[in-house]
Amino acid sequence: MSLLTSLARLRAIERGRAQPIATVRHCHLSARPMVFIPLKLSGEAAAPLAAMLGTDPGEPRLLAVTQPRNRDLRFAWAGELAGALLPYVTGFMGETETVERRNADPYERALDAPQLIVPNRAGVAFTRLLGRSTRFRRTDGPFPVPEGVPLLGRWLTYFAERAAYPGSSLMPAATDELGRHWASGQSALEDANLAALLAWITEGPDDAAEDPLIWPPAGPATDPGFDAEVLAPAMESGSAERITEALRTQLEPTWRLVWRAIGLLRELTPGASVAQRWEHDRASYSGMSAQLAEGAPPQARRDGAVAAAARLARMERAQAAYEVQRAYDDPLVMAEYRLTGEAFAGEVVDTAPDHTEGEGRSRKLRPLVTVKTDDLVRIAPGSALGTPQRRGQGAELVSARDGLVTLKITKGMGRGRTPAPGAVPEVGERVCYSSLTDDFQGAAALPEPEETPWTHGGPPRPYEPTDEDAREEWS
Amino acid sequence: MTHPGAGPGAGPGAEPEPTPEEVVRRVLDDLPRHRGVVVDSPPGAGKSTLVVRAAAHLAATGEPLMIVAQTNEQVDDLVARICDKHPRLTVGRLSAGGYVPPRRMLELPGVTVGTRVQDLGDPDVVIATADKWAWISGRTWPWAIVDEAYQMRSDKLLRIAGLFERALFVGDPGQLDPFSIVDGDRWSGLSWDPLQSAVSVLLRHNPDLPVHRLPVSWRLPASAAPVVSRAFYPFTGFRSGTGPGDRRLELVTGGMGTVHDRALEEAARSGWALLELPNRHTVRTDAEAVEAVALLAARLLQRGAVAGSEQGERPVTAGRIAVGAAHRDQVAAIRNAGLPPEITVDTANRLQGREYDVTIVLHPLSGRRDATAFHLESGRLCVLASRHRHACVVVARAGIAELLDAHPSAEPVQLGVPVKFPDGWEANQAVLDHLAAHRVQA
Amino acid sequence: MNRLDALRGTTPPKPHDARAIAALAANPGCSRRALMDGAGIDKEALARHLGHPAPFGQSPFAITRGNAFEALVKADGCAELIRMLRELLGLPIDEVAYHDVENVGAHLRHTHTRALIDRAARGEGTGTVYDHPLFTLAIAGHTAYLEPDVVAFQLGGRFHIVEIKSFAVVDGQADPAAVAAAARQAAVYVLALRTLLEELGHDPLRVAHDVVLVCPENFANRPVATLVDVRRQLAVLRRQLARMTSLDRLLAALPEDVTFDLEPDDDGRPARPVAELADAVRATEARYAPECLSTCDLCFFCRDEARQEGASDLLGRDVRDALGGVASVREALALADGSRAPERGQEEIARLLRGAERLRRECLA
DSSP, X not given: OOHHHHHHHHHHHHHTSOEESOSSBOSOOOSSOEEEEEEEOTTSSSOEEEEEEESOTTOOEEEEOSSTTOHHHHXXXXXXXXXHHHHHHHGGGSSEEEEEETTEEEEEEESSOOOEEBSXXXXXXXXXXXXXXXXXXXXXXXXXXXXXXXXXXXXXXXXXHHHTSTTOOSSOBHHHHHHHHEEOSSOTTGGGSHHHHHHHHTTOOOGGGGOTTTSOOOSSSOOHHHIIIIIHHHHHHTOHHHHHHHHHHHHHHHHHHHHHHHHHHHTSOBOTTHHHHHHHHHHHHHHHHHHHHTTOOOOOSSOOHHHHHHHHHHHHHHHHHHHHHHHHHOHHXXXXXXXXXXXXEEEEXXXXXXXXXXXXXXXXXXXXXXXXXXXOOOOOTTOEEBOTTSTTOEEEEEEEETTEEEEEEEESOOSSSSOOXXXXXXXXXXXXXXXXXXXXXXXXXXXXGGGOOGGGTSSOOOOOOOHHHHTOOOO | OOSTTOSTTOSTTOSOOOOHHHHHHHHHHHGXXXXXXXXXXXXXXXXXXXHHHHHHHHHTTTOOEEEEESSHHHHHHHHHHHHHHOTTSOEXXXXXXXXXXXXXXXXXXXXXXXXXXXXXXXXXXXXXXXXHHTXXXXXXXXXXXXXXXXXXXXXXXXXXXXXXXXXXXXXXXXXXXXXXXXXXXXXXXXXXXXXXXXXHHHHHHOTTSOEEEOOEESSSOTTTHHHHHHHHOTTSXXXXXXXXXXXXXXXXXXXXXXXXXXXXXHHHHHSEEEEEEOOOOOOXXXXXXXXXXXXXXXXXXXXXXXXXXXXXXXXXXXXXXXXXXXXXXXXXXXHHTTOOTTSEEEEHHHHTTOOEEEEEEEOTTTTOSSOOHHHHOHHHHHHHTTSEEEEEEEEEETTHHHHHHTOOOOOOOOTTOOOOSSOHHHHHHHHHHHHHTTEEEO | OOHHHHHHTXXXXXXXXXXXXXXXXXXXXXXXXHHHHHXXXXXXXXXXXXXXXXXXXOOHHHHHHHHHHHHHHHHHXXXXXXXXXXXXXXXXXXXXXXXXXXXXXXXXXXXXXXXXHHHXXXXXXXXXXXXXXXXXXXXXXXXXXXXXXXXXXXXXXXXXXXEEOXXXXXXXXXXXXXXXXXXXXXXXXXXXXXXXXXXXXXXXXXXXXXXXXXXXXXXXXXXXXXXXXXXXXXXXXXXXXXXXXXXXXXXXXXXXXXXXOOOBOTTSOBXXXXXXXXXXXXXXXXXXXXXXXXXXXXXXXXXXXXXXXXXXXXXXXXXXXXXTTOOBHHHHHHHHHTSSOOOTTOHHHHHHHHHHHHHHHXXXX
């Protein structure tokens, strides 16, 4: 945690309210998100108990497994969930745009994409397991499951994997997103409790948030007291209605909390790069839809050597880009880099807009800018700089001493002899420069999976779905 | 560190310790017999010498060879060493577009520099960083040497392993493991986990490959080799190539009895010193500790230290001194404290593979109240404590023993992931125990 | 009466089980916890009486599931377990017997365990899976009785501890925190069995440091066995047990009359005035960290104390370290807004905090 955030947390304790640590919203919020709150049966890896879901805060839909130990009811529940989720999830491919690509055929990209919002990270993890336990099933053959279940499994797997992808907003956890924008006066561990975190942001800290009788856990694990005193007797009674109503009491408070969280996030202005990251999400979603349409097999249990390396490269690239974009979009995030000396802000006190380097044909326009700053600058001369004010430009630090930083603009000046109007900051303008730049090398190619080298185990056997997979016990 | 007990000579009752020359010969003999050969090299055990020798040996067969290193500095260094030892070998240095070769390289006979393999002619040896090799395709080499293979992530090896038929992997298992800015838990337990080192993945898929170990550190003095060996290489020890009296460090001018002088005198006498500041919790850039580090460096130069060794006598100039710390902000603070620019000041990460006469180390746990996995990582302390030929002065606040004592043990355990040794806690404790005997209190 | 027993007073001691011993390493820097563990105090009862009951509970479903899984693994003389051990450890097919130590009755179990293990270590008899053995381990002068799930013995002359857990292994991966807890607990059994072998004059290293972890695989009830190397956990455990013998220093610093006695009435219900007990507990120094919320029964009491003190510990170990030596929230904020001049040694953190405050103000203006 940065010192800036630590200070915000200290201030939150003093004031009894969470403090902002972002000035803009860094996640995309769909106009019509689907809130998804799953519950699981204690002691089991992925036995669903219930889920509350829907796109309208006034109309939660409750799906309950009325006899959680019954395997058939569990699949029936998965079938119901498929019926409730799939129309929403697959419904965005209707409106698309054609995107041209270099070295590849153009493709259709959905204009909007589904967004599943879960209460917390454990909800994401459980979604992944739900996906894992259903995607290999089949609707035909010796062990048929209800229509839609295998497809549901593949989508849930997709969403959970995408949630691990830095900067993606396809499946955000409410606690994570709130925690990126507000610092509470409690520890990061306690922030995982949605009720507690929201209380800090709204009315102020409240120990009731930790009282399962007042605020039931936001799932997927249920309160052991509820299990013992309410759910177990209800299950014994055999009354489906009693079980369903019991589960509703555990889900409804969280339902309200998640919508409240969405409301709070909606009040923030989206950051400048949010749309660009959502575009990646839309492209990824469209790619997944296309794969399914082409009849691709279910996602593998684990990544093969090549798939793992490819995914790692994509995730690292996305993580680096996400960090840079957040800082460029949000002065309060950039302030963290200013505090560590990796960025500085201040007023332009001198410029040499017509400064050039080189002679004759190789003569290039390299305007000089001197900035007066109160920030402690720890960037070595010669380092590349970028600036949120002129994102297309690149600069280089020339010197930094006594609160005066001189830099020269090295990229984005065009070919003219004099700079275009506004291209060079004017004396008196407030500017910010950082050594954090969005200047990445693409990753080199990986071998085809069937050419996996001997150092990594050689070519893997291609995955063939089997009956064994389809009938895997779910007990 | 990833395969304790592996390799010849591990464990008690094994055959008598081979000499370094015997090890090198066995390595060279093994090369044609196996698809891959691994050589573990503790700090300063002649890794580069081995690489150069193996390169000449393989080139002598008439078959082309590719060499993979991890950084441009390492590549340039190997090019210089190969040309120096084997001037008749032709060497092609592949580089990325933005690379500016040092002038000395362009003056070397037989060296060509280019961004494409086609530009290099047909040299005996082609050498580049792993990142650059990843962009090469359409040709294979019968032989490869992969240097610093423990610091290379296995996904990098995956990108280049198709370029060679057989390879020699050389590296130091005790230094820092590769890392990522993203969470890699989803791959843990997989034999091809992309975040594991190239050697770990190689050996998990090819457990029968021979693993040799260079048994003698030529860098570390007799005062340091046993300490570093015990703390960081508990299963595969090594010894120093020089005896107790072979390395000397003399301070020419007299001291004034300050704590800094006394710490330097202790280091000159015994090879180690711990300058212990009063116990206090501080921020990372502890001003007193930073000042102490800077003063030690300045005094070392002022007192005209002279290093005497098997290589003769030479003054310990600023270029022969390094200052190491755990964090970048600490490095920045130390640099700002006014050290001569010729003194290297850097993080453990960037000091890997380098060598100095005297090192001054800001202890990663100094001034802290709690340790994190980052601060306890054994490779970090190993790098910092094994860069010197003569002496190492550690600066730390008192209280590290209490910190270690109070450290909670709750590391998560992933199934199917081999346990790494040594444990960072144990390694830190071992080094601290040793330093206690060389303590100078401020 | 020794000082530790006096701390507990008339309240019966809470016996240490493997789980409790494994938890000794959860926060070794906490004097409060060290004293309570050393004195065998029932922290859970204490916390409840203090009005800050621990937030830990176990669902009946989880308990049922755990028991059902263990029964499945052990059914028919551990048939399923023996099958897995054969595969995992290469046990010879015909020569594995099953021996339930519990059959002899509780009071004889430890003696019987000793005799059986001694015989096995002498190479008499065939390979055997021992169920319900009873081991002992000395903890701060008290004998703790430990009941591992089962111990497997291989003909190769090595013992393996088997740990049966009901969390799932899905596609080769399990919850790392759950595996770590199982490994710490298994290490306690490894140490106890090694101690026993040593007492009997055998080589303690015949107990493997690889324990066999048996869990349900994927979403089914079918068990899967995995070897887990517990050498690190063993090293930590040895350290913690050694520390338990050095409680004298903590005891010496404690006022003479401090006791955590709950003063149970005739029905065993705590009758001690709560305020008095709370004062006694406060006489010992806690080292609260948010991690305590998942590892210590006293966590809510200590968190409440930290809140009242306005301690920056509340925000976590990383925040506390980032603040250097500044322990109080109010002090840190005063340094940040400049209303308090830094003391000697605080200049650095004051400068950083003032810088952070300046930036926050600038960006939020």
